[in-house]
Amino acid sequence: MKPFLHVRLILVLLGASCTWATAGEWLDLRGAAPIRGDAAAGAAKAAVCAACHGPNGNSIVPAFPRLAGQRADYLYWRLANFRRGAWPQSPMTAQAANLADADLRDLAAYFSSQAVAKPAVATAPSARGEDLFRRGDTQRGTPPCQGCHGADAKGPADARLATWPSLRGQQADYLAARLKAYRDASSAAASSNEFVMRGVAHRLDDEAIAAIAGWLASLPP
Ligand code: HEC
Ligand code: HEC
Structure with missing residues (x-):
């Protein structure tokens, strides 16, 4: 094997063990x-x-x-x-x-x-969803969502985190689909932000996802 092939092989092996570093x-x-x-x-x-x-x-x-x-x-x-x-x-x-x-x-x-309109169909609030958002689930290792998305769910106040989203009043079905996509993802993350959120979502079960999505969707503008 020529020397440069060794180098390429090592790079491939390193890449395989760490998707975070490979993607480029x-x-x-x-x-x-x-x-x-x-x-x-x-x-x-x-x-x-x-x-x-x-x-x-x-x-x-x-x-x-x-x-x-x-x-x-x-x-x-x-x-x-x-x-x-x-x-x-x-x-x-x-x-x-x-x-x-x-x-x-x-x-x-x-x-x-654009101003956020009040949804035509109200979503029922979920006490379990609010609890997960505010306190997370220590048994499962899920951090409180408000730590990154803000107490009002409008995104973090720190201007350096302006690329992190608001969740307040978002459509429940969309939120649930996104959380499942983060949790179940098998391809490399598209951004450093997606990488962060995948780490949060990977231990959420469907019941927790439905509860948080419903609570967020029920919040008034
Ligand atoms: C460590 C910080 C952090 C925590 C904790 C966190 N998030 Fe996130 N979240 C992010 C970042 C960063 C993004 C942007 C990811 C991207 O661009 O794909 C994001 C994106 C999302 C999105 C996608 C929003 C959209 O409009 O598509 C949802 C939904 C979401 N988070 C829900 C939650 C929920 C529910 C929790 C609590 C269980 C939570 N997040 C906790 C950092 C966090
Ligand atoms: C044919 C329907 C359709 C049209 C037209 C469309 N979108 Fe979308 N858009 C979607 C769907 C479905 C999603 C969720 C997709 C996903 O998560 O992969 C989405 C997601 C998005 C998101 C991500 C939102 C979030 O919270 O992360 C943005 C931003 C967006 N669209 C902007 C636009 C803009 C700007 C236009 C017009 C130039 C547009 N869309 C036209 C269907 C559409």
Whole structure:
């Protein structure tokens, strides 16, 4: 075996033991610079999004996430990851494929600036969901969600964590699907943020997921 082949073999073996280091495809969002977008320009580009995400990003379909009031930096990086095909099976891959970087920033600024509408159908509050959000589950090793998503579930106050999302009032079905996707993921994480959230979700069971998703969806704007 030629020497350079040894080096390549070692790299492959190292990679196989640590997906975090291999991918090279994941976005490192630690210390990402704040994004700047033009909300008015974004409004003009957002018509196509309303079909699924509802008027002004206030989705009325349980499987489609609400975008209104979501944090702009989080929205931008999610769109950037959709555009580069990080989740090929997502309906968003095709939606984002032909957008320019400025479009992503403008759309993020626009949806973030939209008022959150009260949902037409109220979700019943869940005491178990609130308890998990506030205190976590020490027996299972699940940390309290509020530690990272804020006591009001609107995302962490620390501006350096602007890429971390608000969960407040989000559609319950969407939240549950996302939590299961983090928990059951087998491919490499798309970003440092996804890596963090997978670590949190990997011991949640379906009952806990349904309870937290229901409680978050029941919170008023
Ligand atoms: C055909 C329906 C459809 C259209 C049109 C659509 N989306 Fe989506 N979008 C979805 C679905 C379904 C998801 C959840 C997908 C997933 O998690 O893989 C989603 C997820 C998202 C997310 C992630 C939200 C979060 O909380 O993480 C963003 C951001 C987003 N869409 C922005 C947009 C924008 C901007 C447009 C218009 C340019 C758009 N979408 C058009 C269906 C659509
Ligand atoms: C250590 C910090 C941390 C903790 C604790 C944490 N999260 Fe997260 N969460 C994140 C980060 C970072 C993201 C963004 C991940 C990404 O971009 O995919 C995220 C994303 C999410 C999303 C996706 C939101 C969307 O719009 O798609 C959901 C749902 C979520 N978290 C729920 C929870 C729940 C429920 C708990 C408590 C059981 C929790 N998180 C605890 C850091 C955390």
